[in-house]
Amino acid sequence: MKRIAVDAMGGDHAPQAIVEGVNQALAAFSDIEIQLYGDEAKIKPLLTSMDRVSIIHTEEKIESNDEPVKAIRRKKNASMVLATKAVKTGEADAVLSAGNTGALLAAGVFVVGRLKQIDRPGLLSTLPTMDGKGFDMMDLGANAENTAHHLHQYAILGSFYAQYVRGINRPRVALLNNGTEESKGTPVHKEAYDLLAQDDSIHFIGNVEARELLNGVADVVVTDGFTGNAVLKTIEGTAKSILSQLTSAIKNGGLLAKIGGLLLKPTLKSALGALDYKKAGGAVLLGLKAPVIKAHGSSDAAAVYHTIRQIRTMLEADIVQKSVERFSDEEESRD
Structure with a gap:
């Protein structure tokens, strides 16, 4: 089962567009579990089913005008921060957010962590x-x-x-x-x-x-x-x-x-x-220890659905491990 942590409060149309996209993805893919981080009172009424989905309640979130690094350090219970921490601790396999881009990049590097073989993760x-x-x-x-x-x-x-x-x-x-x-x-x-x-x-x-x-x-x-x-x-x-x-x-x-x-x-x-x-999905921060995906801030339900489909494919392909193996081979050849 592929476990995806979702920042339900990030984006221009959150949480409605996020949850509606999650509903579509859960109906389409039987091998995914979704963890929704955000205000339970706003999220739960939008869900069509509680099967393979859980809500981790928090009322704190990172705003679009927050300074990225300060935000992830000071707002430790923000939905985005908790979602990335779930990946770090192994409770989730990937994280998705449509929120503050700079904050997600910072959380990806400082919370999830970069692969030691990669000098600077990049956004694709x-x-x-x-x-x-x-x-x-x-x-x-x-x-x-x-x-x-x-x-x-x-x-x-x-x-x-x-x-x-x-x-x-x-x-x-x-x-x-x-x-x-x-x-x-x-x-x-x-x-x-x-x-x-x-x-x-x-x-x-x-x-x-x-x-x-x-x-x-x-x-x-x-x-x-x-x-x-x-x-x-x-x-x-x-x-x-x-x-x-x-x-x-x-x-x-x-x-x-x-x-x-x-x-x-x-x-x-x-x-x-x-x-x-x-239909292309979100932007991927490659070079990290787990997939971190940034959906467009104005994403609607369809865009969220396609981004979750994209994450599912990334997890199936095990692209992070393939990257580790490729750059490890490169280091060994240099030695």
């Missing part, structure tokens, strides 16, 4: 592509700066995730750069390129530019956290702006525009469905 998320297959990108903001060695580790972790969680055989790994030529980029990018090119355990295809990301040019893209977060926000913002502009043009364009909009509705729905982030 599966982003949409036009063909609907998506790609994994790391780091998306866990670290503002990274060394070439960090990027090399991210390539290995990302490749593991793409292979064992998303089922991609020999995933294509690329380095995000300001040009595709081998000589492009900063000294860090050039050093990272050399490290990736020399590693036969990954399928490195070279540098890629940001403009090609949504075209499915690679299965895994590695970059520093500052750049990755900027790219992520740009993709999200651009998609929302285009959708808003398109909707406005149809609504305000007169009768012909409305008729055209109705005729194109099935085609547009299919095209926009390929860019739906909800």
Whole structure:
């Protein structure tokens, strides 16, 4: 049985969206148990069944504007902190929260703990592509700066995730750069390129530019956290702006525009469905002793359900142990 600790109070629509997503997951998967951390009086009425679910009551929670490290140290009974502690003590196998991103990252590192073979855990998320297959990108903001060695580790972790969680055989790994030529980029990018090119355990295809990301040019893209977060926000913002502009043009364009909009509705729905982030699940903090997953703050029940499905797949694939074995082998070869 896979035991998942869930911060029921984190996110814009908590606890309703969180619990509704949990209800869907429990109905779909008979091999999971859910531990809900939060206000029992608000959580219990939303549950459709108490089978394979427990509530750990606490009225304390971490707010979105709380300073991350101070919050996890001072609010020891916060729902997020208790959920991560459950993973540390072995009461749960993974933790999920849609709450304060910085606080969850801090709790992941300081409470769950990082693998000793990993220098800096990184944040990975599966982003949409036009063909609907998506790609994994790391780091998306866990670290503002990274060394070439960090990027090399991210390539290995990302490749593991793409292979064992998303089922991609020999995933294509690329380095995000300001040009595709081998000589492009900063000294860090050039050093990272050399490290990736020399590693036969990954399928490195070279540098890629940001403009090609949504075209499915690679299965895994590695970059520093500052750049990755900027790219992520740009993709999200651009998609929302285009959708808003398109909707406005149809609504305000007169009768012909409305008729055209109705005729194109099935085609547009299919095209926009390929860019739906909800089905991809949450962002994973890779490099820790257990899976720590951050769902989007605005997640609805469907997004929560898909994130729990993602966690279930990660636990089935035992990706943490595979990472330990891979980096242990690397250390032994150096010795």
